[in-house]
Amino acid sequence: MEKSEITERAIKVTCEVLNVTSDMVTPESDFVFDLGAESTQSVQLVAAFDEEFDINMDAEDALEVQTVGDAIEFIEKYVNK
């Protein structure tokens, strides 16, 4: 899968779960500090990425990811394994 498609779909999922608009989301956006994710939403976000990309990320490692850009790279590793 192309990175651009992963980026587009990851941002869509982020907006849905965190209830933010796409213009607020950049690769540098920090899930917690910029987008306001609380702990349960972080868990929901990882679950939503798993579902969207039909992957099964390592939960502990996935929850360590802080920014949207890092999340896209993390997802890419699983998608293009």
Next chain:
Amino acid sequence: MSEKKKLHPLVEVDEPNFITEAFDYDLPPLIRFDSPVVEYIDGEPVRFDPSGVKTRDIHITDTTFRDGQQARPPYTIDQMVRIYDLMARMSGPNRVIRQTEFFLYTRNDRETLDRCRAMGHSSPECTGWIRAIKGDFRLVKDAQLKETGILTSCSDYHIFSKLKIDRKMAMERYCDVVDAALAAGIRPRCHLEDITRADIDGFVLPFVERLMEMSEQVPDELKVKIRLCDTMGFGISYPGAELPRSIPKLIYKLNVECGVPGDRLEWHGHNDFHKVHTNGGTAWLYGCDAVNTTLFGFGERTGNPPLEAAIFEYIALKGDLCGIDTTAITELADYMRSIGLPIPANYPFVGKHFNTTRAGIHAGGLRQDERIYNIFNTTKLLGRPPRVIITNNSGADGVAIWVNEFFGLTGEDRLNKIKIHRLARWVMDQYEREGRITAIGDEELETKVEELMPEYWEKYKGSRE
């Protein structure tokens, strides 16, 4: 500012130091000593070796059916027999719970005693409890008991204000009953009531000396035992405390100055100042072999040393389970609850929530390694795995633990918090959107698990039908 005496450089390690010599997870945390204790008695330093408890025959005695029963409506005979049977199982082959005492006054008292003895357990041995009245001796003889407790109050509060006699008359009266016991071939156990408020030099020591003189005339199995009764919970464990409240000094005086050996000394405490358990342990350490207890500390007013706590203290001091079946503690608690004894939810070892956490951050620790927030292997020793209660503070970690426990999942099978995200969301919405202010009960969560996690419900629970 004081001058720094010793530097303490950071010691970086490759492997964590969990101090397992003291914190073996399959045992209660061990109580280890690395030095003697020095107590000044009559101005002279006296050394005590607390580590001696490892080899001494310290043990537990029980008064659930006597002092314990004074604090509640009477047990039925069947209930007492059941409790006794479970106590015997807990006691184990080393007879750690050595004795339990019974009233002898009613037909029910005597039938209970007969049925307990008929079970043939080697421990706890059944003993009696009577007033210091000669007439009460017939009860002990009729019951064919080898030992009985005798109320021998020793403070002036009791002698002058309650019995309305003087010290000489009190001593004579007590000694008459002791004589009668010895003549009948029954070992007297003198309960020195209110000893922590008594004149030690003026009454207690002279009385005990006389009891020891009387004991010289009889065989070993009849020699008088001494129970130190801290009737009002005034006993103090702190080094340097003065008599009559100092437990170390009381035991030293009786043990060394009056010559009562440790195996004939017993501590009986009350919890009026929240000191009851530690005071019992202190008595063990300073030379008194027996600590008298009741199940769940239930006894007169604020209660007595809890038997189950003494069991864990015993194991912690000995460094070994010593054949004790600690799981009987949970069965006893369940049984006591079933017959109406209230046990607070936060009560150590047996309360419904004694190893339950509500905080999400603690739940997170539990999920990673239960040792972080569980006192010992409660699953193994008590049949009680650590639990979480779901509230607004539980977080996804707490919900994940609850779900795994509910499904009975262990090891690799455990679900991580990503898998339970829908349930975690529902929990948070209860508080954030619905304004809930109560904890979420197990039944409510079960319903939600079935609704929000149907794939796992199907896999682990199957159909509800």
